[in-house]
Amino acid sequence: ATLDDVKARGVLNCGVNTGLVGFAAPNAEGEWEGFDVAVCRAVAAAVLGDPSAVEFVSLTGKTRFTALASGEIDMLSRNTTWTFTRDVDLKFEFTGINYYDGQGFIVPRELGVSSATELDGASICIQTGTTTELNLADYFRKNNMEYDPVPIETNAEALQLYNEGSCDAYTTDASGLAASRATFENPGDHVILPEIISKEPLGPLVRHGDNEWGDVVRWTLNALIAAEELGITSANIDELSQGTNSPEINRILGTEGNLGEMLGLDPDWAVRAIKAGGNYGEIFARHIGESTPIGLARGLNAQWTEGGLMYAPPFR
């Protein structure tokens, strides 16, 4: 079983993007960081007790599924859209959603375009090997418009083309657009169009058929989300893990019940996961939130209590 393999190996092999600032990219010191990376670290902390016991495997759109299927990686946390065929036909198991995304467009302000419906005849840069290609084809087909797809391998190169005017618009997940705009010389010169042309629920995934391991990843993610809902933060977690009068917090933090044991982990698993990078909200804020250059609002990714879709199932 994967869980045993990981424990025996002492290192979690986690597949991530080859470089998408905010989500997964090595920094100048060569350490991986980002929103997707934090999920890997949380799982590593939960299972192995060490958030740095992760071997990051950078994967392209093409290689990610084979890497997972063949066992090269234990989990994939690489802004991968949860779709029917990936789940059913490719035999993977999505263990939750860590970011509700949707595909959008960015255009230079000077073009004077304010809606995606005005893009008839435009050249559109697109990172090849993702669902965005299919959504784009569907959207233009549905709206009876022409376009000129300019496929390109990496995000960085697509942005370069967009900046040089080789294409009129760039399309990718809205989160990516925001992240990219942050790197522009004059972010204000570019607008993200209001249309979101697809649903892109992104989440970590594991191989089909190994439910124990799937549960570990799923509930680690849920623990991060629930932690935010219940007010557990990296600042107060040490204090809370002494025991509180909220049964659910106690159950999560292992002072009550034996949830950890059920997962095949020790009682402290969630404490370590949350300590690794904070709760969901903290992770969001640190890597992609409004105070970062990426500057994403919570939007759909707010807790359900605040009108968003983040809704962790109960720990009981």
Added chain:
Amino acid sequence: MASVTDPEPPRESFRLSMLLNDTRYRGYTFQFIALLLLILFMAYLGWNLVRNLVDQGQDISFEFMGQPASYDINQRLIPYDSQDTHLRAAFVGVLNTLLVAFLGCVTATVLGVLAGVLRLSKNWLVAKLMAFYVEIFRNVPVLIWILIIFFVMTAALPAPSAFRGDDPDSSMLFGAFAFTNRGVYVPRPIWEAGSAIVVAVFLASLVAVFAYRRYATKLLYDTGRLLPMGWPSLAILIVPTLLAFFALGQPISLEYPELRGFNFQDGIQVRGSLIALWFALAIYTGAFIAENVRAGIMSVSHGQTEAAAALGLRPRRIMSLVILPQALRVVIPPVISQYLNLTKNSSLAIAVGYMDVTGTLGGITLNQTGRAIESVMLLMLFYLVISLTISAVMNLYNNAVKLKER
């Protein structure tokens, strides 16, 4: 000498111990062992494959090729839209591969021959310059060249928006060619009634040029009179076509590209990715071809030139009658394998988003369907067919021109 009716060499009866000791049967023993090992190895791989597929609940099937591809391809030589099948998408890619390979080979040949010949020039500067070109391009990976040329184009050429407005930053060359960082837009010919005749005349004059050249040679052979070749050929090629063109009221006109909406419309767009790939491959391969050409010319021994000179032939005739025919035999086989390399290198199209077969079948299709084994297998099959075809052609050529020996 020996009559064919001589008895066939007789055979000897077989004993088991001969399997190891007898020169005639040892071979069979080794081959049997080798075959056995190979079969075992293959079986091992196959068995792993089956187990892996079962473990992952997958199978091998090519059905996905019949399903809608649902992605768009920007350069299509045959009609295609996102509702067509993956098979058709793959085919669009195949044609794009062949297109860039063809363009690349032609350009590389021109560059290579030029550089190869000039490198042997007596002009020191030119020879050094060509040596510089050859060395620079041979010694840097082609992938880097593709990327450099691609980014040079996107960075150095203006975007179409620069052509907009009353006082644009850029303007079209002759009002007909637009060089943009999305590619080059050139006029498209429009064939009206009568254009077929012009084309026919042109083809006829092509034939006429060959006929004239044959006639000139024949005249030399018959009477010893040598007609000029160059100018008359050119005249025969151009003049009748021009006459027909104007006589029929200019039936072929050009549709100029024009900036409408986001892009230039009408005309033909030669995409930037195609140009980058095409030029990078051509310049890179051209450097290799230049070396082949140089080696070919140098392979003709000096004695041949001397013998021809001693017979009184002039340098130009020595070149065309003695050196070139011999050098070509040496040059053509390696040049053909350079063509093969170029075709294989065109699979790097993926680096600049040119939608060749590696980009469609081996790229988006593979990605969207997750059918890795099947896609990669088909992809390899395609390249294998291409290279086997090219080698077959090369063998035919080699056999055709092989110098007759004893």
Added chain:
Amino acid sequence: MSDTHAQAAQLAFVRTETIPPAPPPVAEAGIVKWLRENLFSSVGNTLLTLVSLWAIWWVLSATMPWIFNGVWNADSLRECREILDGATGACWAVIRERWTQLLFGVTYPADSYWRPTLAFVLLFVALAPVLFPKAPRNLLPFTAIYPFLAYFLVWGGSVWVPVMAAAGFVVGYLVFQRLVAQSFAMGFFGAIAAALVFWSLSGLVTPTLTAIAPVTLEAVPSRDMGGFMLNLILGTVCVSLSLPIGIALALGRQSDMPIIKWICVIFIEFIRGVPLITLLFVANVVLAYFLPPNSTFDLILRVIIMITMFASAYIAEVVRGGLAALPKGQYEAAAALGLDYPQAMRLIILPQALKISIPGIVNVAVGLFKDTTLVSVIAMFDLVGMIRGPILASTEWNGVYWELFGFAAALFFVVCYGISQYSQWLERQLQTERR
């Protein structure tokens, strides 16, 4: 007849004193003559010269200010632009800042950079006796040790792993020496068996040895190799591994046993018929299906397998050329002296055939080394992958193309041009030797 004699007799002539050699008549000498002969010998030539001069000027005038006006101290492209303030100039700062990443990748531990560097320097020492006929012979043992040393330096871990690996080879060799007297096949397979047994046993003792004598360097997983170092590793490892395989394939292809011959031919032609990139796809997305379930070969290992297969097919063709170039008399003389096939191959044919093939092999190596950049397409961070991935994706350096690719091109040029110059030198050397 008589008149013939008479005339010839008239012409009879004997020279008694020799004429001493004289210096040639002084034609116009010096630079003027050289210029006239080499640059301006005819109208066409003069024209060509002028066009060339113009082309050179054009290229230099475009690039030189850019290169020499470059900015070396800045933290981002934006800063570069501010410093340049509209003037043309390169932003070399990116190279200065990402220098180590370009060379070693992002994840190689910074305090261990000296290890691959040392391994690289030692590579030359190890190669010298192979590549330069005049290099001191007593370096050869070092060449034999080098692979293990380099492994230890680059990958680190316990020194006992490479030591045991090397010891396995020594054991194999000793067994071979012992058994080869009886028959080559016996020696060969006996050696392999002995080495395998030794290795499996040593797997048990290595941890103990490490515990007793813990000579270790920080272990670096293959995945952390990157940058130009990755290109070099892939290039040298794959070429050296492909040599024996290529030789075996070449011998197989020359064999007169049809089945063996056809196995080799099909393998060689198949590999040569497909682009390397498809083989890399195989390494990347297909190979895992053909390995036992749950065996985790990491990507770099799979890539090494495929590139090695690729290189061995090409090397096989080169070696085949070398074998074919040997006169048949060498085979016959060996046979007539009573040497058997393995002896003849090992002692007579291969030493000569390989020597002839060295320039060809070097050319394959250069080609292969250039092709290692293709691994960037399957998301490995080699030099090109580093540039296209982390560096260009970073906020600071998004948009610095010329400098980075120019740097990569220069790096490759230096190495490849150096090697190809060497190979040409060697070819000349061999030519004079053959004479």
Added chain:
Amino acid sequence: MTEIPQPHPENLTPIDRSHMQVSDEEAIEIVGMNKWFGQFHVLRDIDLTVYRGERIVICGPSGSGKSTLIRCINALEEHQKGKIVVDGTELSSNLRNIDTIRSEVGMVFQHFNLFPHLTILENCTLAPIWVRKTPKKEAEETAMHFLTKVKIPEQAHKYPGQLSGGQQQRVAIARSLCMRPKIMLFDEPTSALDPEMIKEVLDTMIELAEEGMTMLVVTHEMGFARQVANRVIFMDQGQIVEQNEPEAFFGNPQNERTKLFLSQILGH
């Protein structure tokens, strides 16, 4: 044209025939041997018995199968019909027999075929060490002995490429001798040599003959044949057309083809 010019042996070193006795033991026996190259019948019904101590010269026009004949004797070519017995061992496709025969029979080629990557000494010790399993030291002593015999001990540490053709051919002879063969085959040993060097090689061969070595020599050096051979064989079209002792062979050839050949070869 019919009057046959005589070979001139006078330029060769005078020869001492005292050791050159022919015993009546058979060294080589060839019976009804036939060989084909594909459909081409190269050797037809060859019958030949060579006694120990014999010096046989084989001549004949180009393509007549001389080389093929002697190459069959040490199994460099396979024959398809008939029997070849060398020193009591019958040549079959059995590897063991082939090995035995090859270690009894030395061969010297037209183009020397020295191993250019080994020194002269290594050339000579290679086979003794690897085939005969002689210790290296001993092999080197033997090698020096034979190199001295062919008069080039001082070249032992040079490479073949540094020697003249004549010297190379003498090394080739020494190399063969190092295996201590009972029979020596020579395939046109002097025809690739410059005229100045032919003599030194022939002298070496003569010396060998004087010591009683059994020799089969394909050569066109008729002076040598006359002086050394005790039998001259003339081949044409794959057959032995005429054989006789040299006096008779040169003085009074019987066959028309022999006459024609002799007149051509002794010509210019």
Added chain:
Amino acid sequence: MTEIPQPHPENLTPIDRSHMQVSDEEAIEIVGMNKWFGQFHVLRDIDLTVYRGERIVICGPSGSGKSTLIRCINALEEHQKGKIVVDGTELSSNLRNIDTIRSEVGMVFQHFNLFPHLTILENCTLAPIWVRKTPKKEAEETAMHFLTKVKIPEQAHKYPGQLSGGQQQRVAIARSLCMRPKIMLFDEPTSALDPEMIKEVLDTMIELAEEGMTMLVVTHEMGFARQVANRVIFMDQGQIVEQNEPEAFFGNPQNERTKLFLSQILGH
């Protein structure tokens, strides 16, 4: 060693000297000619007059400048000092003069230099058609005539690679003759040939001599020299050291170097 062995011309086809008359018209006149390769003085003060109908054999040690001398005569090499007049035309760097001279002078090389991509017939007609502008039909007739003369008309449609060396050299002679030259130069025409083939080429050359062709032949075939030449020239170190008629030259060489050379060349 000082006694010089004699060349044996008897094996060559007996020769009819009736046509071989030397006129006193000058075919070639070389006066004070000098040539350098870079700093190396290859030819020193060469004075040589060749009369129409003369057959001159040039011999001398390797590197003595024989080839260079005859290559200067048809401007394959440029000389730097002195005068060469061929058939009344002085060799200068004037292209027209070079053309005139080359069409009067035929040359046969050591390595034949036939054009391997053309048939024998095409080899022979190439120059007549493109240089002399002879109609093809006529050129082919001439070619067949000369091919018949060198006794290989039946090979006309084969390629050079399919012929033996001797045949190739005869084709090379025929090819030169097709341009109907007045003077023929031969540069060691037989030294790349197997012994059996030398005779056929020499016979062809003898026939040519009998017809009165002016010939300059660099060769070491002393039998040929003796039989055909009316003058033998010995060169050494770029100088003409001795020249004489063959009887005298072989019978009584004057110069020490000539003697040494002759004893070596006529040796074994």
